[in-house]
Amino acid sequence: MQLVKEKNQPVGETVNLAYWNEFYKRFYIEEESTFCSYIKSRIDKDTLIIDIGCGTGQDIRSFYREGFCVTGIDRSLEVINSNNNVIKQAGYRDSIDFKQVDISSESELSKFIQEKLEEARGRKKKLLVYSRFFLHSINQQTEEVLLKTLAKQLDNGDLFAAEFRTIEDANKEKVYNNHYRRFVDSEQLVKNLEEVYRFEVLEYTKGTGFSIYKGEDPYLARIIARKS
Numbered sequence: 288m289q290l291v292k293e294k295n296q297p298v299g300e301t302v303n304l305a306y307w308n309e310f311y312k313r314f315y316i317e318e319e320s321t322f323c324s325y326i327k328s329r330i331d332k333d334t335l336i337i338d339i340g341c342g343t344g345q346d347i348r349s350f351y352r353e354g355f356c357v358t359g360i361d362r363s364l365e366v367i368n369s370n371n372n373v374i375k376q377a378g379y380r381d382s383i384d385f386k387q388v389d390i391s392s393e394s395e396l397s398k399f400i401q402e403k404l405e406e407a408r409g410r411k412k413k414l415l416v417y418s419r420f421f422l423h424s425i426n427q428q429t430e431e432v433l434l435k436t437l438a439k440q441l442d443n444g445d446l447f448a449a450e451f452r453t454i455e456d457a458n459k460e461k462v463y464n465n466h467y468r469r470f471v472d473s474e475q476l477v478k479n480l481e482e483v484y485r486f487e488v489l490e491y492t493k494g495t496g497f498s499i500y501k502g503e504d505p506y507l508a509r510i511i512a513r514k515s
């Protein structure tokens with residue numbers, strides 16, 4: 288698969304769908320990420336978590352085992368079906384599910400967020416929209432759909448957390464370098480979250496050493512923001 292450069296067109300994302308469906312036929316990750324442990328140490332149990340671009344769902348299963356109500360969503364039907372089989376075989380029930388949702392579709396995302404907000408309010412919980420290694424997998428247009436939808440629908444106190452590759456990572460060596468990535472300008476994202484989308488950024492860090500994989504130490508940013 289070749290690396291696709293794009294200019295605000297959904298080309299990279301379209302190629303990416305085929306890439307991820309193929310990838311998930313071969314790969315399965317069991318262990319939670321370091322970002323998942325970091326977030327767990329910072330949130331209360333009265334939080335309902337949705338993981339957008341959840342991949343093999345290792346983080347969502349870990350949140351579930353800690354007692355959180357969770358849903359993982361991803362555009363890849365391949366991985367959603369496989370995740371639902373895994374939790375069925377493990378005997379996990381209620382409070383956890385995986386669903387196919389394409390974040391680039393404003394109507395699909397908006398309907399899903401609305402359902403989850405109603406569930407969270409019914410359970411007297413706040414919502415955490417969690418994403419690891421997702422923002423750099425989508426194009427600028429899809430990022431705008433996501434943030435605009437969250438800004439419109441989340442209530443004060445709901446949370447957004449993200450770990451992603453930044454522009455400083457663009458020229459570093461990669462283990463997998465055969466698919467679409469958009470290296471995110473994290474300073475600009477923080478500014479947009481605060482000035483355009485009305486979030487209060489509670490934590491923002493960037494650098495290396497956060498998530499080392501097979502000798503690759505990517506340059507990442509971590510953000511936790513609260514709707515205000």
Ligand SMILES: C[S@@+](CC[C@H](N)C(=O)[O-])C[C@H]1O[C@@H](n2cnc3c(N)ncnc32)[C@H](O)[C@@H]1O
Pocket residue numbers: 300303307316320339340341342343360361362363366388389390391418419420421424425429
């Ligand atoms: C780099 S993987 C990260 C997976 C997982 N969060 C992790 O940390 O292992 C990016 C994921 O985003 C998903 N994805 C990409 N574009 C998407 C979209 N428009 N809507 C929903 N999921 C998408 C891909 O299918 C893939 O599973």
